[in-house]
Amino acid sequence: xxxxxxxGRNIVVLVDASASMKSxxxxxxxxxxxxxxxxxxxxxxxxxxxxxxxxxDSAITPxxxxxxxxxxxxxxxxxxxxxxxxxxxxxxxxFAADTLQKLSSPEIIVVSDGALGTSLAESANVDLGKVRLxxxxxxxxxxxxxxxxxxxRRYPLDKARYEVMLE
Numbered sequence: 001x002x003x004x005x006x007x008g009r010n011i012v013v014l015v016d017a018s019a020s021m022k023s024x025x026x027x028x029x030x031x032x033x034x035x036x037x038x039x040x041x042x043x044x045x046x047x048x049x050x051x052x053x054x055x056x057d058s059a060i061t062p063x064x065x066x067x068x069x070x071x072x073x074x075x076x077x078x079x080x081x082x083x084x085x086x087x088x089x090x091x092x093x094x095f096a097a098d099t100l101q102k103l104s105s106p107e108i109i110v111v112s113d114g115a116l117g118t119s120l121a122e123s124a125n126v127d128l129g130k131v132r133l134x135x136x137x138x139x140x141x142x143x144x145x146x147x148x149x150x151x152x153r154r155y156p157l158d159k160a161r162y163e164v165m166l167e
Contacts, residue, residue: 007104008048010066012096013038016112016138017055021082023113023139030139031082034111037136038080041109042073052099053077056092057085066099087112093126093133106131113139 015038021031038053045051050068053076055061063076093108100106108131 008046008050008068009105009107010100010103011041011045011049011051011107011109012066012099013041013051013053013109013111014056014060014092014096015053015080016087016110017057017080017082017085018087019082019084020113021138025140026138029082030113031080034138035077035080037111037138038077039074041136042070042077045070045073053080054092054095055080056087056089057083058088059085060088060092060095062095062099066103090126093128097126097128097131100131101129108133109136110134111136111138113137 015034017031021029021034023030026033042051042053045068047068050066051064051073052062052066053064053073055063063079064072067073089110092110096108100108106129108128110133112135114135114137
């Protein structure tokens with residue numbers, strides 16, 4: 001079948017809900033700041049874009065379906081709450097990559113304060129195929145933030161792979 005040129009993006013937003021997101025270096029908290037950022041992403045969707053919002057801590061909890069229904073996505077954002085658990089980023093990235101399989105313009109957006117520990121380095125082993133990965137930082141940088149940023153590089157291979165590099 002011919003590809004539909006009007007197909008929009010399919011985006012999985014992974015929101016860090018680990019203990020560090022309870023920090024109050026941004027008002028009122030990092031988790032609230034993250035929720036505001038995700039609401040902006042939802043409002044920025046075009047008519048053909050679809051999004052799934054998921055909370056990530058030790059588990060990955062999808063809070064919506066892959067949808068373009070703004071009220072459903074806003075309800076999903078409202079349901080996000082910080083926990084005392086640590087983030088299992090490789091598990092979250094695998095969930096997102098599986099969800100996006102065979103969908104047009106696949107994209108993963110990780111919304112986090114960067115305090116993901118060693119799991120960010122381990123996530124380099126997750127094959128995201130041709131999925132675009134971006135990072136939306138939350139909070140101000142502080143000494144207790146283990147990871148201050150990462151870059152995504154594409155290998156020049158037929159099967160595109162992404163490598164997450166610690167800076």
